[in-house]
Amino acid sequence: MDIPLCDLKAQYASIADEVDPKVREVIASTRYIGGPEVSGFEKEFAEFSQSPHCVGVASGTAALHLAFIGAGMEPGDEVITVSHTFIATAEPIAPLGGKVRFVDIDEDTYNMDVSQIENAITEKTKILLPVHLYGQPVDMDPILEIAEKHDLTVIEDAAQAHGAVYKGERVCGSMGALATFSFYPGKNLGAYGDAGAILAKDAAVADRMNRLANHGRADKYLHDEEGYNFRLDALQAAILRIKLRHLSSWTEERRRVAALYQERLSGLSGVIAPKVASFANPVWHLYVIRVPERDRVLQGLRDSGIDAGVHYPVPLHLQPAYRYLGYEEGSLPVTEKVAKEILSLPIFPEMTEAQVDRVVTTLKSLL
Ligand SMILES: Cc1ncc(COP(=O)(O)O)c(C=O)c1O
Incomplete structure:
Protein backbone atom coordinates (compact mmCIF):
# COMPACT_ATOMS: atom_id res chain seq x y z
CA MET A 1 0.00 0.00 0.00
CA ASP A 104 -28.19 1.30 19.67
CA ILE A 105 -25.91 4.17 18.68
CA ASP A 106 -26.45 7.80 17.77
CA GLU A 107 -26.45 8.24 14.01
CA ASP A 108 -24.27 11.36 14.12
CA THR A 109 -21.50 10.30 16.50
CA TYR A 110 -21.66 6.47 16.17
CA ILE A 242 8.76 7.56 25.49
CA LYS A 243 5.71 7.63 23.25
CA LEU A 244 3.52 9.27 25.90
CA ARG A 245 5.83 12.29 25.77
CA HIS A 246 4.97 12.68 22.06
CA LEU A 247 1.28 11.88 22.31
CA SER A 248 -0.06 15.43 22.62
CA SER A 249 1.83 16.62 19.54
CA TRP A 250 0.81 13.48 17.62
CA THR A 251 -2.80 14.19 18.57
CA GLU A 252 -2.47 17.75 17.23
CA GLU A 253 -1.14 16.30 13.97
CA ARG A 254 -4.13 13.92 13.79
CA ARG A 255 -6.39 16.96 14.28
CA ARG A 256 -4.57 18.73 11.44
CA VAL A 257 -5.18 15.75 9.13
CA ALA A 258 -8.83 15.45 10.20
CA ALA A 259 -9.37 19.17 9.54
CA LEU A 260 -7.93 18.78 6.03
CA TYR A 261 -10.31 15.90 5.33
CA GLN A 262 -13.27 17.80 6.82
CA GLU A 263 -12.57 20.77 4.59
CA ARG A 264 -12.08 18.74 1.41
CA LEU A 265 -15.05 16.45 1.99
CA SER A 266 -17.54 19.10 3.09
CA GLY A 267 -20.39 19.37 0.64
CA LEU A 268 -19.21 16.37 -1.37
CA SER A 269 -22.41 14.62 -2.35
CA GLY A 270 -22.60 10.96 -1.40
CA VAL A 271 -20.17 11.31 1.50
CA ILE A 272 -21.17 11.72 5.14
CA ALA A 273 -18.12 13.18 6.88
CA PRO A 274 -17.64 12.70 10.65
CA LYS A 275 -19.72 14.98 12.86
CA VAL A 276 -18.02 16.27 15.96
CA ALA A 277 -20.38 16.65 18.91
CA SER A 278 -20.43 20.07 20.58
CA PHE A 279 -19.09 18.52 23.82
CA ALA A 280 -16.23 16.65 22.13
CA ASN A 281 -12.63 17.30 21.24
CA PRO A 282 -11.78 13.97 19.59
CA VAL A 283 -8.33 12.48 19.13
CA TRP A 284 -9.19 10.97 15.73
CA HIS A 285 -8.03 7.42 16.25
CA LEU A 286 -9.95 6.72 13.06
CA TYR A 287 -11.41 9.03 10.44
CA VAL A 288 -14.67 7.36 9.46
CA ILE A 289 -16.92 8.49 6.64
CA ARG A 290 -20.08 6.91 5.23
CA VAL A 291 -20.54 6.22 1.54
CA PRO A 292 -23.05 4.32 -0.58
CA GLU A 293 -21.71 1.08 -2.14
CA ARG A 294 -19.09 1.00 0.58
CA ASP A 295 -17.51 -2.32 -0.44
CA ARG A 296 -16.95 -1.18 -4.02
CA VAL A 297 -15.42 2.11 -2.84
CA LEU A 298 -13.22 0.27 -0.32
CA GLN A 299 -11.95 -2.08 -3.02
CA GLY A 300 -11.34 0.86 -5.36
CA LEU A 301 -9.24 2.65 -2.76
CA ARG A 302 -7.24 -0.49 -2.05
CA ASP A 303 -6.71 -1.13 -5.76
CA SER A 304 -5.24 2.39 -5.92
CA GLY A 305 -2.78 1.67 -3.12
CA ILE A 306 -4.78 3.34 -0.33
CA ASP A 307 -5.33 1.19 2.71
CA ALA A 308 -8.85 2.04 3.87
CA GLY A 309 -10.67 -0.17 6.38
CA VAL A 310 -14.03 -0.87 8.03
CA HIS A 311 -14.43 -0.54 11.79
CA TYR A 312 -16.51 -2.66 12.15
CA PRO A 313 -18.35 -4.55 9.39
CA VAL A 314 -20.43 -6.95 11.54
CA PRO A 315 -21.96 -5.56 14.75
CA LEU A 316 -21.48 -7.70 17.83
CA HIS A 317 -25.18 -8.58 18.20
CA LEU A 318 -25.09 -10.22 14.75
CA GLN A 319 -21.80 -12.07 15.30
CA PRO A 320 -21.98 -15.87 15.44
CA ALA A 321 -20.34 -15.67 18.89
CA TYR A 322 -23.37 -13.75 20.24
CA ARG A 323 -26.11 -15.67 18.45
CA TYR A 324 -27.02 -17.23 21.80
CA LEU A 325 -28.18 -13.82 23.04
CA GLY A 326 -31.05 -13.97 20.55
CA TYR A 327 -30.77 -10.54 18.91
CA GLU A 328 -32.57 -10.52 15.55
CA GLU A 329 -31.49 -8.59 12.49
CA GLY A 330 -33.25 -5.23 12.70
CA SER A 331 -33.06 -5.08 16.50
CA LEU A 332 -30.45 -2.28 16.48
CA PRO A 333 -31.35 -0.42 13.27
CA VAL A 334 -28.89 2.47 13.44
CA THR A 335 -25.97 0.18 14.26
CA GLU A 336 -26.89 -2.13 11.38
CA LYS A 337 -27.35 0.70 8.87
CA VAL A 338 -24.07 2.39 9.83
CA ALA A 339 -22.10 -0.87 9.69
CA LYS A 340 -22.98 -1.21 6.00
CA GLU A 341 -21.82 2.31 5.09
CA ILE A 342 -18.77 3.15 7.20
CA LEU A 343 -15.32 3.46 5.71
CA SER A 344 -12.15 4.37 7.64
CA LEU A 345 -9.74 6.53 5.64
CA PRO A 346 -6.01 6.61 6.43
CA ILE A 347 -5.11 8.91 9.30
CA PHE A 348 -1.84 9.14 11.20
CA PRO A 349 0.21 12.03 12.62
CA GLU A 350 2.83 11.95 9.85
CA MET A 351 0.26 12.08 7.03
CA THR A 352 1.02 14.85 4.53
CA GLU A 353 -1.42 17.19 2.84
CA ALA A 354 -0.47 15.58 -0.49
CA GLN A 355 -1.44 12.17 0.88
CA VAL A 356 -4.80 13.53 2.07
CA ASP A 357 -5.35 15.04 -1.38
CA ARG A 358 -4.58 11.74 -3.05
CA VAL A 359 -7.07 9.91 -0.84
CA VAL A 360 -9.75 12.53 -1.51
CA THR A 361 -9.15 12.63 -5.28
CA THR A 362 -9.27 8.84 -5.49
CA LEU A 363 -12.41 8.76 -3.37
CA LYS A 364 -14.11 11.33 -5.62
CA SER A 365 -13.25 9.31 -8.72
CA LEU A 366 -14.92 6.26 -7.15
CA LEU A 367 -18.18 7.93 -6.13
C1 LIG B 1 -12.92 -0.33 21.56
C2 LIG B 1 -11.89 -1.37 21.93
N1 LIG B 1 -12.00 -2.03 23.09
C3 LIG B 1 -11.09 -2.94 23.48
C4 LIG B 1 -10.00 -3.24 22.70
C5 LIG B 1 -9.08 -4.32 23.14
O1 LIG B 1 -7.77 -3.94 23.24
P1 LIG B 1 -6.56 -4.99 23.02
O2 LIG B 1 -6.48 -5.27 21.56
O3 LIG B 1 -5.37 -4.23 23.53
O4 LIG B 1 -6.85 -6.19 23.83
C6 LIG B 1 -9.83 -2.56 21.48
C7 LIG B 1 -8.65 -2.75 20.61
O5 LIG B 1 -8.34 -3.64 19.97
C8 LIG B 1 -10.81 -1.61 21.08
O6 LIG B 1 -10.69 -0.95 19.92
Whole structure:
Protein backbone atom coordinates (compact mmCIF):
# COMPACT_ATOMS: atom_id res chain seq x y z
CA MET A 1 0.00 0.00 0.00
CA ASP A 2 1.33 3.49 -0.88
CA ILE A 3 -0.76 5.11 1.84
CA PRO A 4 -1.21 2.89 4.89
CA LEU A 5 -4.15 3.22 7.27
CA CYS A 6 -1.63 4.07 9.98
CA ASP A 7 2.10 4.54 9.32
CA LEU A 8 3.96 2.87 12.19
CA LYS A 9 7.21 2.84 10.21
CA ALA A 10 7.22 6.64 9.91
CA GLN A 11 6.45 6.97 13.61
CA TYR A 12 9.25 4.62 14.64
CA ALA A 13 11.72 6.46 12.38
CA SER A 14 10.86 9.71 14.19
CA ILE A 15 11.66 8.31 17.66
CA ALA A 16 14.19 5.54 16.97
CA ASP A 17 16.99 7.57 18.57
CA GLU A 18 15.04 7.58 21.85
CA VAL A 19 13.61 4.07 21.67
CA ASP A 20 16.67 2.05 20.64
CA PRO A 21 18.96 3.01 23.56
CA LYS A 22 16.06 2.63 26.02
CA VAL A 23 15.31 -0.90 24.79
CA ARG A 24 18.98 -1.82 25.18
CA GLU A 25 19.01 -0.26 28.65
CA VAL A 26 15.97 -2.24 29.82
CA ILE A 27 17.37 -5.49 28.43
CA ALA A 28 20.71 -4.88 30.14
CA SER A 29 18.95 -4.03 33.42
CA THR A 30 17.25 -7.49 33.46
CA ARG A 31 14.17 -5.87 35.08
CA TYR A 32 11.73 -7.35 32.60
CA ILE A 33 8.68 -7.86 34.83
CA GLY A 34 7.47 -5.01 37.02
CA GLY A 35 10.09 -2.51 38.17
CA PRO A 36 10.59 1.22 37.63
CA GLU A 37 9.51 1.40 33.98
CA VAL A 38 6.11 -0.10 34.80
CA SER A 39 5.49 2.02 37.89
CA GLY A 40 6.84 5.10 36.08
CA PHE A 41 4.47 4.59 33.17
CA GLU A 42 1.51 4.01 35.49
CA LYS A 43 2.20 7.27 37.28
CA GLU A 44 2.69 9.25 34.07
CA PHE A 45 -0.37 7.81 32.31
CA ALA A 46 -2.56 8.50 35.36
CA GLU A 47 -1.36 12.12 35.35
CA PHE A 48 -1.91 12.45 31.60
CA SER A 49 -5.46 11.09 31.97
CA GLN A 50 -6.32 13.10 35.10
CA SER A 51 -6.97 9.96 37.11
CA PRO A 52 -5.68 9.11 40.60
CA HIS A 53 -4.69 5.48 39.87
CA CYS A 54 -3.40 3.51 36.90
CA VAL A 55 -2.72 -0.23 36.66
CA GLY A 56 -0.66 -1.32 33.67
CA VAL A 57 -1.81 -4.63 32.18
CA ALA A 58 -1.13 -6.94 29.26
CA SER A 59 -3.80 -5.66 26.83
CA GLY A 60 -6.99 -3.65 26.54
CA THR A 61 -8.93 -6.91 26.77
CA ALA A 62 -7.19 -7.83 30.04
CA ALA A 63 -7.95 -4.31 31.28
CA LEU A 64 -11.67 -4.81 30.60
CA HIS A 65 -11.62 -8.24 32.24
CA LEU A 66 -10.10 -6.83 35.43
CA ALA A 67 -12.29 -3.72 35.37
CA PHE A 68 -15.43 -5.90 35.41
CA ILE A 69 -14.06 -7.67 38.47
CA GLY A 70 -13.00 -4.35 39.99
CA ALA A 71 -16.56 -3.11 39.50
CA GLY A 72 -17.74 -6.05 41.60
CA MET A 73 -19.43 -7.93 38.78
CA GLU A 74 -21.05 -11.17 39.97
CA PRO A 75 -22.54 -14.04 37.96
CA GLY A 76 -25.92 -12.95 36.60
CA ASP A 77 -25.06 -9.25 36.48
CA GLU A 78 -25.81 -7.34 33.31
CA VAL A 79 -23.64 -4.87 31.44
CA ILE A 80 -25.11 -2.31 29.03
CA THR A 81 -22.91 -1.38 26.11
CA VAL A 82 -22.94 -0.90 22.35
CA SER A 83 -22.84 -3.47 19.59
CA HIS A 84 -20.94 -1.08 17.31
CA THR A 85 -17.46 -1.75 18.73
CA PHE A 86 -14.63 -4.28 18.68
CA ILE A 87 -15.52 -7.62 20.30
CA ALA A 88 -13.10 -7.09 23.20
CA THR A 89 -15.54 -4.56 24.72
CA ALA A 90 -17.96 -7.38 25.52
CA GLU A 91 -15.74 -10.45 25.41
CA PRO A 92 -14.84 -10.83 29.11
CA ILE A 93 -18.46 -10.46 30.30
CA ALA A 94 -19.79 -13.99 29.67
CA PRO A 95 -16.67 -15.78 30.99
CA LEU A 96 -17.20 -13.88 34.26
CA GLY A 97 -20.81 -15.09 34.38
CA GLY A 98 -22.29 -11.78 33.29
CA LYS A 99 -24.60 -10.92 30.45
CA VAL A 100 -24.25 -8.19 27.86
CA ARG A 101 -27.17 -6.02 26.74
CA PHE A 102 -26.62 -3.97 23.62
CA VAL A 103 -28.15 -0.56 22.96
CA ASP A 104 -28.19 1.30 19.67
CA ILE A 105 -25.91 4.17 18.68
CA ASP A 106 -26.45 7.80 17.77
CA GLU A 107 -26.45 8.24 14.01
CA ASP A 108 -24.27 11.36 14.12
CA THR A 109 -21.50 10.30 16.50
CA TYR A 110 -21.66 6.47 16.17
CA ASN A 111 -21.41 6.34 19.98
CA MET A 112 -23.91 5.03 22.52
CA ASP A 113 -27.39 6.56 22.18
CA VAL A 114 -27.76 7.64 25.79
CA SER A 115 -31.52 8.01 25.41
CA GLN A 116 -31.79 4.21 25.14
CA ILE A 117 -30.01 3.30 28.35
CA GLU A 118 -32.86 3.57 30.83
CA ASN A 119 -35.07 1.25 28.76
CA ALA A 120 -32.34 -1.39 28.83
CA ILE A 121 -31.89 -1.30 32.62
CA THR A 122 -33.23 -4.31 34.53
CA GLU A 123 -32.92 -5.27 38.20
CA LYS A 124 -29.77 -7.20 37.18
CA THR A 125 -27.97 -4.28 35.55
CA LYS A 126 -24.67 -3.53 37.26
CA ILE A 127 -22.43 -1.74 34.79
CA LEU A 128 -22.75 0.92 32.07
CA LEU A 129 -19.95 0.56 29.53
CA PRO A 130 -19.76 3.45 27.05
CA VAL A 131 -17.11 3.15 24.32
CA HIS A 132 -15.40 6.33 23.09
CA LEU A 133 -15.26 4.97 19.56
CA TYR A 134 -12.89 6.37 16.93
CA GLY A 135 -11.49 8.75 19.56
CA GLN A 136 -14.68 10.81 20.04
CA PRO A 137 -15.93 11.08 23.65
CA VAL A 138 -19.37 9.69 24.46
CA ASP A 139 -21.82 12.16 26.04
CA MET A 140 -20.81 11.19 29.58
CA ASP A 141 -22.88 13.51 31.79
CA PRO A 142 -26.26 11.82 31.11
CA ILE A 143 -24.58 8.42 31.60
CA LEU A 144 -23.10 9.46 34.94
CA GLU A 145 -26.51 10.78 36.03
CA ILE A 146 -28.30 7.55 35.08
CA ALA A 147 -25.61 5.54 36.87
CA GLU A 148 -26.04 7.61 40.01
CA LYS A 149 -29.83 7.29 39.89
CA HIS A 150 -29.76 3.48 39.46
CA ASP A 151 -26.63 2.79 41.53
CA LEU A 152 -24.61 1.45 38.58
CA THR A 153 -20.87 1.49 37.96
CA VAL A 154 -19.56 3.27 34.87
CA ILE A 155 -16.58 1.77 33.04
CA GLU A 156 -15.30 3.75 30.07
CA ASP A 157 -13.82 1.71 27.22
CA ALA A 158 -11.28 4.32 26.18
CA ALA A 159 -9.19 1.97 24.01
CA GLN A 160 -9.41 4.44 21.11
CA ALA A 161 -9.52 7.71 23.03
CA HIS A 162 -6.24 8.47 24.82
CA GLY A 163 -6.41 12.11 25.82
CA ALA A 164 -9.77 12.88 24.15
CA VAL A 165 -11.51 15.78 25.89
CA TYR A 166 -15.13 16.07 27.03
CA LYS A 167 -16.73 19.50 27.58
CA GLY A 168 -13.45 21.32 27.29
CA GLU A 169 -11.72 19.89 30.34
CA ARG A 170 -12.50 16.30 31.33
CA VAL A 171 -10.29 13.66 29.74
CA CYS A 172 -11.64 10.29 28.59
CA GLY A 173 -10.85 7.77 31.29
CA SER A 174 -11.26 10.23 34.15
CA MET A 175 -15.05 10.24 34.30
CA GLY A 176 -16.19 6.70 35.10
CA ALA A 177 -15.30 4.82 38.27
CA LEU A 178 -13.05 2.77 36.01
CA ALA A 179 -11.67 3.13 32.51
CA THR A 180 -9.76 0.82 30.24
CA PHE A 181 -7.18 1.53 27.55
CA SER A 182 -5.51 -0.49 24.83
CA PHE A 183 -1.96 0.17 23.67
CA TYR A 184 -2.24 -2.21 20.71
CA PRO A 185 0.41 -1.03 18.19
CA GLY A 186 -1.98 0.89 15.93
CA LYS A 187 -3.66 2.78 18.76
CA ASN A 188 -2.92 6.51 19.24
CA LEU A 189 -0.59 5.45 22.05
CA GLY A 190 0.67 2.08 20.86
CA ALA A 191 3.22 -0.33 22.29
CA TYR A 192 5.50 -2.62 20.25
CA GLY A 193 3.32 -5.58 21.15
CA ASP A 194 0.25 -5.95 23.35
CA ALA A 195 -0.31 -3.69 26.35
CA GLY A 196 -3.16 -1.98 28.19
CA ALA A 197 -4.10 -0.08 31.33
CA ILE A 198 -6.95 0.48 33.76
CA LEU A 199 -7.64 3.80 35.44
CA ALA A 200 -9.50 3.75 38.75
CA LYS A 201 -10.86 6.40 41.06
CA ASP A 202 -10.70 4.15 44.14
CA ALA A 203 -7.32 3.21 45.62
CA ALA A 204 -8.48 -0.12 47.09
CA VAL A 205 -10.05 -1.19 43.78
CA ALA A 206 -6.86 -0.24 41.91
CA ASP A 207 -4.79 -2.17 44.42
CA ARG A 208 -6.95 -5.28 44.03
CA MET A 209 -6.77 -5.15 40.23
CA ASN A 210 -3.01 -4.72 40.46
CA ARG A 211 -2.78 -7.88 42.56
CA LEU A 212 -5.21 -9.79 40.31
CA ALA A 213 -3.07 -8.91 37.28
CA ASN A 214 -0.16 -10.56 39.06
CA HIS A 215 -1.63 -13.92 40.16
CA GLY A 216 -3.49 -12.39 43.10
CA ARG A 217 -0.16 -11.95 44.85
CA ALA A 218 -0.02 -10.26 48.22
CA ASP A 219 3.62 -11.27 48.42
CA LYS A 220 5.87 -13.36 46.16
CA TYR A 221 4.30 -16.70 47.11
CA LEU A 222 1.30 -15.52 49.10
CA HIS A 223 -1.92 -15.26 47.12
CA ASP A 224 -4.99 -13.51 48.55
CA GLU A 225 -7.17 -14.81 45.75
CA GLU A 226 -6.76 -16.53 42.41
CA GLY A 227 -5.74 -14.04 39.76
CA TYR A 228 -4.28 -13.89 36.30
CA ASN A 229 -1.02 -13.28 34.54
CA PHE A 230 -2.17 -9.98 33.01
CA ARG A 231 0.99 -7.95 33.71
CA LEU A 232 2.32 -5.12 31.59
CA ASP A 233 5.93 -5.93 30.80
CA ALA A 234 8.79 -3.51 31.39
CA LEU A 235 9.94 -3.21 27.77
CA GLN A 236 6.48 -2.15 26.65
CA ALA A 237 6.19 0.23 29.61
CA ALA A 238 9.54 1.84 28.72
CA ILE A 239 8.46 2.28 25.08
CA LEU A 240 5.08 3.67 26.16
CA ARG A 241 6.78 6.22 28.44
CA ILE A 242 8.76 7.56 25.49
CA LYS A 243 5.71 7.63 23.25
CA LEU A 244 3.52 9.27 25.90
CA ARG A 245 5.83 12.29 25.77
CA HIS A 246 4.97 12.68 22.06
CA LEU A 247 1.28 11.88 22.31
CA SER A 248 -0.06 15.43 22.62
CA SER A 249 1.83 16.62 19.54
CA TRP A 250 0.81 13.48 17.62
CA THR A 251 -2.80 14.19 18.57
CA GLU A 252 -2.47 17.75 17.23
CA GLU A 253 -1.14 16.30 13.97
CA ARG A 254 -4.13 13.92 13.79
CA ARG A 255 -6.39 16.96 14.28
CA ARG A 256 -4.57 18.73 11.44
CA VAL A 257 -5.18 15.75 9.13
CA ALA A 258 -8.83 15.45 10.20
CA ALA A 259 -9.37 19.17 9.54
CA LEU A 260 -7.93 18.78 6.03
CA TYR A 261 -10.31 15.90 5.33
CA GLN A 262 -13.27 17.80 6.82
CA GLU A 263 -12.57 20.77 4.59
CA ARG A 264 -12.08 18.74 1.41
CA LEU A 265 -15.05 16.45 1.99
CA SER A 266 -17.54 19.10 3.09
CA GLY A 267 -20.39 19.37 0.64
CA LEU A 268 -19.21 16.37 -1.37
CA SER A 269 -22.41 14.62 -2.35
CA GLY A 270 -22.60 10.96 -1.40
CA VAL A 271 -20.17 11.31 1.50
CA ILE A 272 -21.17 11.72 5.14
CA ALA A 273 -18.12 13.18 6.88
CA PRO A 274 -17.64 12.70 10.65
CA LYS A 275 -19.72 14.98 12.86
CA VAL A 276 -18.02 16.27 15.96
CA ALA A 277 -20.38 16.65 18.91
CA SER A 278 -20.43 20.07 20.58
CA PHE A 279 -19.09 18.52 23.82
CA ALA A 280 -16.23 16.65 22.13
CA ASN A 281 -12.63 17.30 21.24
CA PRO A 282 -11.78 13.97 19.59
CA VAL A 283 -8.33 12.48 19.13
CA TRP A 284 -9.19 10.97 15.73
CA HIS A 285 -8.03 7.42 16.25
CA LEU A 286 -9.95 6.72 13.06
CA TYR A 287 -11.41 9.03 10.44
CA VAL A 288 -14.67 7.36 9.46
CA ILE A 289 -16.92 8.49 6.64
CA ARG A 290 -20.08 6.91 5.23
CA VAL A 291 -20.54 6.22 1.54
CA PRO A 292 -23.05 4.32 -0.58
CA GLU A 293 -21.71 1.08 -2.14
CA ARG A 294 -19.09 1.00 0.58
CA ASP A 295 -17.51 -2.32 -0.44
CA ARG A 296 -16.95 -1.18 -4.02
CA VAL A 297 -15.42 2.11 -2.84
CA LEU A 298 -13.22 0.27 -0.32
CA GLN A 299 -11.95 -2.08 -3.02
CA GLY A 300 -11.34 0.86 -5.36
CA LEU A 301 -9.24 2.65 -2.76
CA ARG A 302 -7.24 -0.49 -2.05
CA ASP A 303 -6.71 -1.13 -5.76
CA SER A 304 -5.24 2.39 -5.92
CA GLY A 305 -2.78 1.67 -3.12
CA ILE A 306 -4.78 3.34 -0.33
CA ASP A 307 -5.33 1.19 2.71
CA ALA A 308 -8.85 2.04 3.87
CA GLY A 309 -10.67 -0.17 6.38
CA VAL A 310 -14.03 -0.87 8.03
CA HIS A 311 -14.43 -0.54 11.79
CA TYR A 312 -16.51 -2.66 12.15
CA PRO A 313 -18.35 -4.55 9.39
CA VAL A 314 -20.43 -6.95 11.54
CA PRO A 315 -21.96 -5.56 14.75
CA LEU A 316 -21.48 -7.70 17.83
CA HIS A 317 -25.18 -8.58 18.20
CA LEU A 318 -25.09 -10.22 14.75
CA GLN A 319 -21.80 -12.07 15.30
CA PRO A 320 -21.98 -15.87 15.44
CA ALA A 321 -20.34 -15.67 18.89
CA TYR A 322 -23.37 -13.75 20.24
CA ARG A 323 -26.11 -15.67 18.45
CA TYR A 324 -27.02 -17.23 21.80
CA LEU A 325 -28.18 -13.82 23.04
CA GLY A 326 -31.05 -13.97 20.55
CA TYR A 327 -30.77 -10.54 18.91
CA GLU A 328 -32.57 -10.52 15.55
CA GLU A 329 -31.49 -8.59 12.49
CA GLY A 330 -33.25 -5.23 12.70
CA SER A 331 -33.06 -5.08 16.50
CA LEU A 332 -30.45 -2.28 16.48
CA PRO A 333 -31.35 -0.42 13.27
CA VAL A 334 -28.89 2.47 13.44
CA THR A 335 -25.97 0.18 14.26
CA GLU A 336 -26.89 -2.13 11.38
CA LYS A 337 -27.35 0.70 8.87
CA VAL A 338 -24.07 2.39 9.83
CA ALA A 339 -22.10 -0.87 9.69
CA LYS A 340 -22.98 -1.21 6.00
CA GLU A 341 -21.82 2.31 5.09
CA ILE A 342 -18.77 3.15 7.20
CA LEU A 343 -15.32 3.46 5.71
CA SER A 344 -12.15 4.37 7.64
CA LEU A 345 -9.74 6.53 5.64
CA PRO A 346 -6.01 6.61 6.43
CA ILE A 347 -5.11 8.91 9.30
CA PHE A 348 -1.84 9.14 11.20
CA PRO A 349 0.21 12.03 12.62
CA GLU A 350 2.83 11.95 9.85
CA MET A 351 0.26 12.08 7.03
CA THR A 352 1.02 14.85 4.53
CA GLU A 353 -1.42 17.19 2.84
CA ALA A 354 -0.47 15.58 -0.49
CA GLN A 355 -1.44 12.17 0.88
CA VAL A 356 -4.80 13.53 2.07
CA ASP A 357 -5.35 15.04 -1.38
CA ARG A 358 -4.58 11.74 -3.05
CA VAL A 359 -7.07 9.91 -0.84
CA VAL A 360 -9.75 12.53 -1.51
CA THR A 361 -9.15 12.63 -5.28
CA THR A 362 -9.27 8.84 -5.49
CA LEU A 363 -12.41 8.76 -3.37
CA LYS A 364 -14.11 11.33 -5.62
CA SER A 365 -13.25 9.31 -8.72
CA LEU A 366 -14.92 6.26 -7.15
CA LEU A 367 -18.18 7.93 -6.13
C1 LIG B 1 -12.92 -0.33 21.56
C2 LIG B 1 -11.89 -1.37 21.93
N1 LIG B 1 -12.00 -2.03 23.09
C3 LIG B 1 -11.09 -2.94 23.48
C4 LIG B 1 -10.00 -3.24 22.70
C5 LIG B 1 -9.08 -4.32 23.14
O1 LIG B 1 -7.77 -3.94 23.24
P1 LIG B 1 -6.56 -4.99 23.02
O2 LIG B 1 -6.48 -5.27 21.56
O3 LIG B 1 -5.37 -4.23 23.53
O4 LIG B 1 -6.85 -6.19 23.83
C6 LIG B 1 -9.83 -2.56 21.48
C7 LIG B 1 -8.65 -2.75 20.61
O5 LIG B 1 -8.34 -3.64 19.97
C8 LIG B 1 -10.81 -1.61 21.08
O6 LIG B 1 -10.69 -0.95 19.92
